[in-house]
Amino acid sequence: MIDRFQNWLPRMVLAPSFFLVLIFVYGFILYTGYLSMTDSKMLPSYNWVGFANYEKLFRLRHWNTAITNLAIFGILYIGISSAIGLLLAILLDQKIRAEGFIRPIYLYPMALSFIVTGTAWKWFLDPGIGLENTMHQWGWASFHFNWIKDRNYAIYTVVIAAVWQSSGFVMAMFLAGLRGVDNEIIKAAQIDGATGFRIYRKIIIPMMRPVFLSAFVVLAHLAIKAYDLVVALTGGGPGRATELPATFMYSYTFTRNQMGVGASSAIIMLIMIFSIIVPYVYSELRAGGKR
Template identity: 65%
Template sequence: MSTPSAAARLDHWLPRLVLAPSFVLSFLFIYGLIAWNGYLSVSASRLLPNYEFVGLQQYEILFQSERWMVALKNLGIFSVLFIGIGMALGLLLAILLDQKIRAEGLLRTIYLYPMALSFIVTGTAWKWILNPGLGLEHLMQQWGFENFRFDWLVDPDMAIYTVVIAGVWQSSGFVMALFLAGLRGIDDSIIKAAQIDGATLPQIYWRIIIPSMRPVFFSTLMVLAHIAIKSFDLVMALTAGGPGFATDVPATFMYTHAFTRGQIGLGAASATVMLATVAAIVVPYLYSELRSQRR
């Protein structure tokens, strides 16, 4: 029985040796820092890390904070509207483009363009557009509509909905692309058979095509939910959490308390809650994907 040559052994181990440093560094800087953050969340850390163990005290303070409850409420409002409107608008745009209309390539590019922008750029642009003294309200009043009011950006009760508007504007084109890919993957023979049976186009989409796109709906839901939970840069650029803390979300709460208020332990606790929320969304998705691949 021949033994492997030195060259064969080198070919076997060389890829592993090349990838090992990046793997070790990624493991340390991702999972190591996650573990460190988890410990800080059960410590007495304030301005600087303090490794005195205090149990769940930081979590008790967190859920007794009015600002944290406002952040959770805002996350719920933003997530439901952002995901719901984004998916509905994206599906509608995908269905319209699926009709083989003229200039489809141009329209698809226009719809996808906002996704090429960062949330910082999107937030800044919509901050100008929705500014009562500079943007849409000012423009309409100059055109003669003096009673026109759209001051949501400075209204504590309505400001969170401006974040929804900006988020939907940026993400709906991306959702459209996902749904359009799903629509184009459906066998045309199914549609032709339904048309022969006398089904109208709305009936075909509602009863045949859309139900067959459940995996696309599920994947889109996971992506948008993940974006909604991490909506830090959009909120900071558009409202900076204001007026007051009316548009705070967990991500901005964590940043404010950990980096500007010297409450590292409280910020770490909020970050751990966010991580658990993301894991609750991503892990079932990964499990279902792996399960489907095995099947």
């Protein structure tokens, strides 16, 4: 009797988490998927309309702005964060005496809320009071930097703030990758006559492909989810110039009372993230095997 109880105990312990996730994640996904096929407005409705919301979604100018912005933001954010992260990692790998002091400074923004980051940068980039004003005070009268107020450039300020927040983290990932490269391979390369940056370019960086992949996955998933930063930095504006899918979903669902369209935009976000994450997790689990 007791033995049987002991056999079932592990399942019973895992069961609450299993059911919570089954309902609150996968059940909710199905529910949202269902809502996206209904004519729900302010409240959920169960009138089936098929893919009408999706058709409507892709005709909406705001959604197309959001998707275009996500593409711009995603590419620049991932590209610049990776470039800065790699550069700093390589530089920090040069036997820098103060590494223990410098590294935490590069990384601390990751501990902050995007709301705090947004608040700081919003003001810093404000032409009336921040950088531009300060430069004028310093006597550089022609200095001009008002991207945050400019419809065409505001999305780039989101990139700046996001890069500020995450590039240190990418640096830490790359640094761990660099330190993980087998020392003997580097010695062999040195004996073969390779020097300096050629060792990095030809030997080390190609060996860090898994780190690039991890960094890409993490950053891409952060980019698609990006919400708080835009809210705090630009509020989606000026106008709706910095709309992203995440802000679009929120405003259509909760302020514009177009729940069906909001739900369909959430489904599109999920598809975007899963198309990156699922293959990655699958390959990691397979490679990791059963430990």
